[in-house]
Amino acid sequence: MDSSVHLDNVVMNFGDFTAVQKTDLKIESGEFFSFLGPSGCGKTTILNMISGFLEPSKGVVKIGGKSMAGVPANKRPTSMIFQNLALFPLMTVAENIEFGLEVRGVSKAERKKTSDRLLELVALEGSGSKKPDELSGGQKQRIAIARALAVEPQVLLLDEPLSALDLKLRQHMRTELKEIQRKTGITFIYITHDQGEALTMSDRVAVMSAGKLQQVADPITLYREPQTSFVASFVGENNPITGVVDAIDGNLVTLNCGVLGKFTGRGIGTISKGQSATLFIRPELLKLGQTGDMSFTARIAEVNFEGSYLTLTALLNQQHAISVQIGAEQYTADLIPDAEIQLSFASQDAVVIAGEGNV
Amino acid sequence: MFKQLKARFGSSLSVGIIAIIGIWLIGMVILPQLIMVDYSFRPNLLPSEIGTDKDTYSLNNYETLFGNSIHLSIFAKTIWSSVLVTILTLVVSYPLAFYLAKVATPGQAALCILLLIIPFWINEILRTFSWYIILAYKGPLNALLLALGLIDRPVRFLSGDGGVMVGMVYAYILFMIFPIYNAIESLDSNQVKAARNLGAGWIRTHYRVIIPHAKPGIATGCIMTFMLAAGSYAVPALLGSPGSRWFTQIIYNWFFEGGDWNQGAAYAFLLLLICIGFIALVMRVFKVGLGDIAR
Amino acid sequence: MKSETIMRWGIRFYIGIFFIYLFIPLIIMGAATFNNSRFPTITPWKGATLKWFDALAQDGAMWTALWTSLVVAMGVLLVAVPIGICCALFLSTVQGRGKTFLYSLMMSPLLTPGVIVGISTLIFWKSLSVSGGIMLTVIAQTTFIAAYVMLMVLARLQRFDRTLENAALSLGASQWQTFTRVLLPYLKPAIISACAIAFLQSFENYNTTLFVKGYDTTLTVYIASKVRTGLTPAVNALGLIMISVTVLIAILYEWKRRQEAKRTVSSVQ
Numbered sequence: 050m051d052s053s054v055h056l057d058n059v060v061m062n063f064g065d066f067t068a069v070q071k072t073d074l075k076i077e078s079g080e081f082f083s084f085l086g087p088s089g090c091g092k093t094t095i096l097n098m099i100s101g102f103l104e105p106s107k108g109v110v111k112i113g114g115k116s117m118a119g120v121p122a123n124k125r126p127t128s129m130i131f132q133n134l135a136l137f138p139l140m141t142v143a144e145n146i147e148f149g150l151e152v153r154g155v156s157k158a159e160r161k162k163t164s165d166r167l168l169e170l171v172a173l174e175g176s177g178s179k180k181p182d183e184l185s186g187g188q189k190q191r192i193a194i195a196r197a198l199a200v201e202p203q204v205l206l207l208d209e210p211l212s213a214l215d216l217k218l219r220q221h222m223r224t225e226l227k228e229i230q231r232k233t234g235i236t237f238i239y240i241t242h243d244q245g246e247a248l249t250m251s252d253r254v255a256v257m258s259a260g261k262l263q264q265v266a267d268p269i270t271l272y273r274e275p276q277t278s279f280v281a282s283f284v285g286e287n288n289p290i291t292g293v294v295d296a297i298d299g300n301l302v303t304l305n306c307g308v309l310g311k312f313t314g315r316g317i318g319t320i321s322k323g324q325s326a327t328l329f330i331r332p333e334l335l336k337l338g339q340t341g342d343m344s345f346t347a348r349i350a351e352v353n354f355e356g357s358y359l360t361l362t363a364l365l366n367q368q369h370a371i372s373v374q375i376g377a378e379q380y381t382a383d384l385i386p387d388a389e390i391q392l393s394f395a396s397q398d399a400v401v402i403a404g405e406g407n408v
Numbered sequence: 409m410f411k412q413l414k415a416r417f418g419s420s421l422s423v424g425i426i427a428i429i430g431i432w433l434i435g436m437v438i439l440p441q442l443i444m445v446d447y448s449f450r451p452n453l454l455p456s457e458i459g460t461d462k463d464t465y466s467l468n469n470y471e472t473l474f475g476n477s478i479h480l481s482i483f484a485k486t487i488w489s490s491v492l493v494t495i496l497t498l499v500v501s502y503p504l505a506f507y508l509a510k511v512a513t514p515g516q517a518a519l520c521i522l523l524l525i526i527p528f529w530i531n532e533i534l535r536t537f538s539w540y541i542i543l544a545y546k547g548p549l550n551a552l553l554l555a556l557g558l559i560d561r562p563v564r565f566l567s568g569d570g571g572v573m574v575g576m577v578y579a580y581i582l583f584m585i586f587p588i589y590n591a592i593e594s595l596d597s598n599q600v601k602a603a604r605n606l607g608a609g610w611i612r613t614h615y616r617v618i619i620p621h622a623k624p625g626i627a628t629g630c631i632m633t634f635m636l637a638a639g640s641y642a643v644p645a646l647l648g649s650p651g652s653r654w655f656t657q658i659i660y661n662w663f664f665e666g667g668d669w670n671q672g673a674a675y676a677f678l679l680l681l682i683c684i685g686f687i688a689l690v691m692r693v694f695k696v697g698l699g700d701i702a703r
Numbered sequence: 704m705k706s707e708t709i710m711r712w713g714i715r716f717y718i719g720i721f722f723i724y725l726f727i728p729l730i731i732m733g734a735a736t737f738n739n740s741r742f743p744t745i746t747p748w749k750g751a752t753l754k755w756f757d758a759l760a761q762d763g764a765m766w767t768a769l770w771t772s773l774v775v776a777m778g779v780l781l782v783a784v785p786i787g788i789c790c791a792l793f794l795s796t797v798q799g800r801g802k803t804f805l806y807s808l809m810m811s812p813l814l815t816p817g818v819i820v821g822i823s824t825l826i827f828w829k830s831l832s833v834s835g836g837i838m839l840t841v842i843a844q845t846t847f848i849a850a851y852v853m854l855m856v857l858a859r860l861q862r863f864d865r866t867l868e869n870a871a872l873s874l875g876a877s878q879w880q881t882f883t884r885v886l887l888p889y890l891k892p893a894i895i896s897a898c899a900i901a902f903l904q905s906f907e908n909y910n911t912t913l914f915v916k917g918y919d920t921t922l923t924v925y926i927a928s929k930v931r932t933g934l935t936p937a938v939n940a941l942g943l944i945m946i947s948v949t950v951l952i953a954i955l956y957e958w959k960r961r962q963e964a965k966r967t968v969s970s971v972q
């Protein structure tokens with residue numbers, strides 16, 4: 050069955066405020082797709098347009114190729130998992146799960162079969178007669194998933210459902226969600242501001258900022274090939290260095306960063322000589338010593354031991370802080386504050402994006 | 409507004425909601441009041457005379473009151489006594505509301521509130537009747553005072569306004585205590601401690617910190633008490649004597665003894681105006697809005 | 704510290720006096736029932752008797768009045784509670800201009816003296832050629848009791864999590880199903896309380912009823928008329944029974960409410 054979701058040139062305005070700028074995006078059938086962005090970026094608005102709680106100001110939402118214009122939330126082949134889960138507190142767990150079938154007039158025996166099967170899927174057999182309040186946070190989470198799956202939606206919408214859980218449980222639930230998605234083959238559309246969640250679970254991620262899609266790509270591409278300064282600094286850690294374009298040689302762009310020196314990296318998009326641009330280099334791609342073609346010296350300001358790796362904060366020319374991540378095995382006794390170190394990176398590992406890099 | 413309602417409840421339920429509210433507001437709240445006011449400006453006519461030349465608007469019904477010195481003095485007394493009842497009730501209620509909200513432990517407060525609620529559930533007539541027994545000429549209060557030697561012969565408590573006012577304070581005290589209690593309870597106890605810590609005495613702490621915070625509650629309590637007192641028929645009827653009539657009793661007489669409803673409507677409208685005026689005055693004095701009242 | 708101690712004892716003394724003031728009248732009234740005297744009093748005490756309960760049971764007019772009161776209270780319950788619920792639903796849903804005005808209008812019957820509610824209802828319906836009686840009593844009492852119901856239901860609605868409604872819609876429920884399966888069950892405790900309050904308010908109403916009762920007499924009106932004419936301790940017997948019943952209901956209601964509150968607290972934790 051085609052359960053793709055197409056945002057066909059969708060715009061959402063609230064009065065004068067544009068919550069979502071013109072967006073054209075196709076989410077494939079059976080895909081685990083995430084919208085990632087800070088709060089207020091418009092991602093929840095997109096989810097509400099897909100679920101039918103909001104009608105777009107312009108454009109249409111298509112599910113399975115069919116236009117959803119004028120179709121209310123309760124008639125769409127979607128179901129939603131809410132941030133606060135929104136389990137019905139006065140109903141038992143089984144009644145919660147069966148609710149969607151009950152309102153469709155499915156027989157009691159049939160409903161019972163479904164709720165038993167789903168309770169098994171989420172590993173909570175025998176909890177059907179409990180009230181939601183008697184369950185732990187993780188268990189409630191799974192009931193919310195089971196309830197949403199009971200109506201056999203083509204598309205499952207998840208609105209930051211893990212944000213209320215503690216760290217350990219959150220990481221565990223990521224694996225479980227991914228597993229459930231694989232088993233059911235339903236299209237999952239996931240909203241989060243937590244990049245860890247988006248990167249670990251998703252087939253593709255759309256990064257959003259200020260109502261605008263910044264980049265849509267699989268997690269690895271997003272991490273390695275950020276297309277905008279926003280993506281470069283929002284996804285993962287990154288060290289920005291801003292300068293003026295000095296030279297362009299094939300895909301390599303050299304920036305003159307004044308007192309900090311000159312740095313070269315891969316240019317992204319259109320960049321012309323003389324304009325200001327920012328080079329981004331990831332902490333783990335900076336090496337101690339002179340292994341890469343870009344090398345410079347810096348003074349250590351801080352050393353933080355984090356278990357399998359170390360984070361060094363180093364000052365370039367006494368002023369520009371740079372974060373460096375090295376394996377714990379590379380630790381030596383002379384890595385102490387105020388020590389002078391040699392750092393380098395391969396210019397192919399750094400990216401240069403037009404603009405000041407402020408986000 | 410209908411759009412918001414429809415988005416939540418669907419069109420048929422929304423139409424039902426609007427229709428029911430409309431019937432209530434128009435048919436029971438607004439129209440009866442308007443018709444009453446309209447009535448008060450018309451003369452009292454025989455059914456056959458309605459619609460004829462005699463059926464004209466005039467201020468005659470209002471002039472009757474201002475021309476009748478007995479009615480006028482009862483009107484003034486009712487207002488004045490209701491203000492006194494309100495002040496008396498406030499003075500009695502405030503310490504108790506403060507105790508419940510800030511001094512008592514949660515357990516004590518819960519018990520006290522239960523004890524307060526019980527009389528509240530009991531019929532106003534019965535509560536007033538119990539005072540009728542106590543204040544009777546040969547009743548227990550006179551017996552007690554005689555036994556203590558404080559008086560030489562029984563006092564006629566039920567022949568003046570005093571008995572009526574005591575009964576009213578008793579009957580309406582809970583309408584004063586609960587709003588004030590709710591208001592004081594929402595005050596952060598640390599503010600009281602801070603004021604005390606800064607060297608403010610008890611009186612100053614109440615005057616500067618607690619009372620300003622409790623203003624909406626005090627306003628609500630005063631409005632309710634005044635309205636209930638000025639509009640009470642039961643208490644003066646039971647505890648009063650012919651010499652201490654209440655304005656509501658005059659209104660009643662116009663309707664069911666004098667048979668002049670138009671005249672009665674004018675008196676009733678004046679009573680309503682006094683209550684509205686009192687509400688406006690209290691809201692101005694306490695600087696609270698209608699939204700703060702009766703939360 | 705010294706003044707604080709005095710304050711503390713002072714306030715305790717005050718509370719003591721206050722509760723005596725609150726309960727003594729009711730106790731005296733109850734006690735007078737059992738006094739073998741022709742008038743309701745405890746002084747002088749003429750020996751204990753139960754004959755006034757008998758006298759009460761023989762009083763046919765009292766039984767008629769009780770029946771009238773019950774009919775009126777049920778009528779008010781059936782009319783005022785739906786109106787109050789509708790108002791609360793309306794106020795919790797709509798936003799924007801005019802809402803404050805409508806709220807004030809809905810509150811106004813509570814700030815209007817009861818006699819005026821009665822008078823205006825009487826006059827209004829007379830112009831439609833309807834005169835006083837059970838029906839007008841129900842209508843007049845509904846005018847202000849609906850506002851009480853509105854306040855009680857609104858208080859609970861304000862704590863309602865509206866994502867629950869979205870969850871139901873998202874699972875395919877119609878708006879009607881969402882209302883009956885999600886919102887109404889949530890409001891049930893408030894609606895039950897509102898029913899109890901509406902019933903009681905109607906049952907004990909005097910000021911409004913007096914004007915619209917016509918030739919029908921409710922129990923409260925009957926008691927009042929007895930106090931003024933033909934007073935015997937049978938009235939006390941009736942009062943004692945009514946007090947006992949209301950106290951029982953009040954305690955039951957409070958107890959249930961606290962159980963509910965306890966359950967909510969424990970489930971939050």
